[in-house]
Amino acid sequence: MRARYREVNTVYKRRYAIRIALLHPSTYQASLTSLGYQILYYMLNALPGVFAERVVNDSSPPRSIETGSPLANFDVILVSAAFELDYPVVYSLLASSGINPRRERREQEDPLIIVGGPSPTANPQPLYHIADAVFRGEGEKLVEPLVEALASSSSKKKALEALASAEGVWIPDLKEDARIVVVEDLDSSFHPIRQIQSLDVEPVWGKSLLLEPSRGCDKRCFFCLEGAISKPRRERSLSTLKRIIDEGVSVNCVNKVAIYALRPFGSPQGQKLLEYIIERGLEASIPSVLLEDLDEHLIELMKKAGQKTVTIAPETPVRALQNRIGKTYAREKLLEIARAVRKHKLSLKLYYMIGLPGESIEDVKAIVEEVKEVRNIVGDFQKIKVSITPFIPKPLTVLSRAQMDSPTSLKLKTRMLKRQLSEVVGRVDVYRISDALVQYRINKMGKSAIYLIEELARLGGTSWHLLVEQRIRKETSGGLEELG
Numbered sequence: 111m112r113a114r115y116r117e118v119n120t121v122y123k124r125r126y127a128i129r130i131a132l133l134h135p136s137t138y139q140a141s142l143t144s145l146g147y148q149i150l151y152y153m154l155n156a157l158p159g160v161f162a163e164r165v166v167n168d169s170s171p172p173r174s175i176e177t178g179s180p181l182a183n184f185d186v187i188l189v190s191a192a193f194e195l196d197y198p199v200v201y202s203l204l205a206s207s208g209i210n211p212r213r214e215r216r217e218q219e220d221p222l223i224i225v226g227g228p229s230p231t232a233n234p235q236p237l238y239h240i241a242d243a244v245f246r247g248e249g250e251k252l253v254e255p256l257v258e259a260l261a262s263s264s265s266k267k268k269a270l271e272a273l274a275s276a277e278g279v280w281i282p283d284l285k286e287d288a289r290i291v292v293v294e295d296l297d298s299s300f301h302p303i304r305q306i307q308s309l310d311v312e313p314v315w316g317k318s319l320l321l322e323p324s325r326g327c328d329k330r331c332f333f334c335l336e337g338a339i340s341k342p343r344r345e346r347s348l349s350t351l352k353r354i355i356d357e358g359v360s361v362n363c364v365n366k367v368a369i370y371a372l373r374p375f376g377s378p379q380g381q382k383l384l385e386y387i388i389e390r391g392l393e394a395s396i397p398s399v400l401l402e403d404l405d406e407h408l409i410e411l412m413k414k415a416g417q418k419t420v421t422i423a424p425e426t427p428v429r430a431l432q433n434r435i436g437k438t439y440a441r442e443k444l445l446e447i448a449r450a451v452r453k454h455k456l457s458l459k460l461y462y463m464i465g466l467p468g469e470s471i472e473d474v475k476a477i478v479e480e481v482k483e484v485r486n487i488v489g490d491f492q493k494i495k496v497s498i499t500p501f502i503p504k505p506l507t508v509l510s511r512a513q514m515d516s517p518t519s520l521k522l523k524t525r526m527l528k529r530q531l532s533e534v535v536g537r538v539d540v541y542r543i544s545d546a547l548v549q550y551r552i553n554k555m556g557k558s559a560i561y562l563i564e565e566l567a568r569l570g571g572t573s574w575h576l577l578v579e580q581r582i583r584k585e586t587s588g589g590l591e592e593l594g
């Protein structure tokens with residue numbers, strides 16, 4: 111059955127020549143927090159003759175939010191795939207909509223399927239048998255060539271041929287050497303003022319205006335996919351940001367600004383922006399902050415802006431491993447931040463990675479020791495959360511050719527950390543090993559990933575997680591004692 115959402119700032123059109131479905135293979139709630147998705151929605155709908163509708167993974171078969179139309183009714187399906195785990199979901203959503211997920215088996219009259227997002231940008235190969243095209247880059251750069259190609263072509267084949275001349279468009283068998291394209295001048299690029307505001311569903315960080323002060327990251331950590339594909343780091347000017355805030359909070363009737371950036375305080379402007387938000391009497395939601403960008407004054411400002419938690423990703427406390435992943439920090443800096451967090455009565459969330467190349471079990475135990483030191487400063491163990499993620503070698507990163515740790519080893523390490531850290535902090539989240547393995551395998555398999563994607567789609571999310579987890583559990587049973 112079709113899900114209905116009560117929201118404002120939805121776009122409806124009566125007359126149009128081109129219909130585009132923007133497929134977000136996740137929940138409606140997740141789609142509300144994706145600024146890239148909303149940028150495409152409003153940019154496309156600003157064009158005369160184009161009607162772009164949103165489709166999320168909320169029913170089978172899925173239907174558009176605006177008019178309840180099935181995917182098969184659209185000229186184009188533009189898929190936003192954040193990571194490889196979205197591919198089996200897209201496969202299933204297409205199949206349930208009566209569209210053959212296999213590109214070679216689709217007909218000329220089927221919609222054109224174009225996939226974009228961080229993972230397809232880094233490695234389009236796994237989508238070879240599914241997508242008619244993959245867009246490698248930032249979505250804004252696709253809008254004009256796509257609409258021109260559709261408007262000037264009488265068939266899907268001709269539209270694809272026209273699209274082949276556009277930068278960033280990767281087309282199986284026709285053009286497989288597309289380079290990644292990014293927006294050069296972020297300050298003058300489109301930023302939606304009116305944004306989708308749900309009347310019933312609360313986004314994870316609350317009702318807010320999504321604001322993108324900067325894009326990309328200049329740190330180039332050796333494991334980071336986002337840093338590898340979105341470069342250089344670009345900023346919007348403070349005057350532009352102030353204008354977006356002034357108009358945006360008013361038309362969206364919100365009093366919170368959700369900052370959307372990989373490195374929000376990578377230049378002095380980040381702090382000035384936060385000061386402006388406070389000056390305007392608004393609240394801010396701030397993402398993970400690079401440790402070297404933080405100081406006590408910034409934490410004080412975050413508190414004034416209503417932020418409850420400071421999020422940092424130290425990744426590993428071991429200097430040799432820090433050097434290997436290209437992200438270093440001094441322990442004293444982390445402890446200084448812990449003191450500021452305590453002083454301003456905030457919570458602290460720490461992200462660590464395990465399974466790093468050359469990592470020993472002692473290196474993993476060092477995470478527990480570091481967290482204990484931090485906890486001793488913060489005092490209240492309930493105010494600390496730790497998140498553990500396995501290292502996944504991602505394409506285009508410096509560590510793309512590194513080996514992923516074995517499932518058995520990862521499982522033993524996560525079990526040990528979960529057990530020991532649970533005695534030290536209020537909450538420990540562990541990323542699912544099966545999710546990490548699937549991402550790694552899909553990338554490694556390249557064009558043959560279709561077999562794995564099909565298998566995962568057939569099993570469905572819950573079943574394949576159980577299957578992989580069962581297999582790992584069988585291999586690891588009894589091995590925990592060795593790790594102490």
Ligand code: SF4
Pocket residue numbers: 327328329330331334335336337338372373400437
């Ligand atoms: S600082 Fe963060 S966003 Fe930037 S490259 Fe490193 S991990 Fe990626």
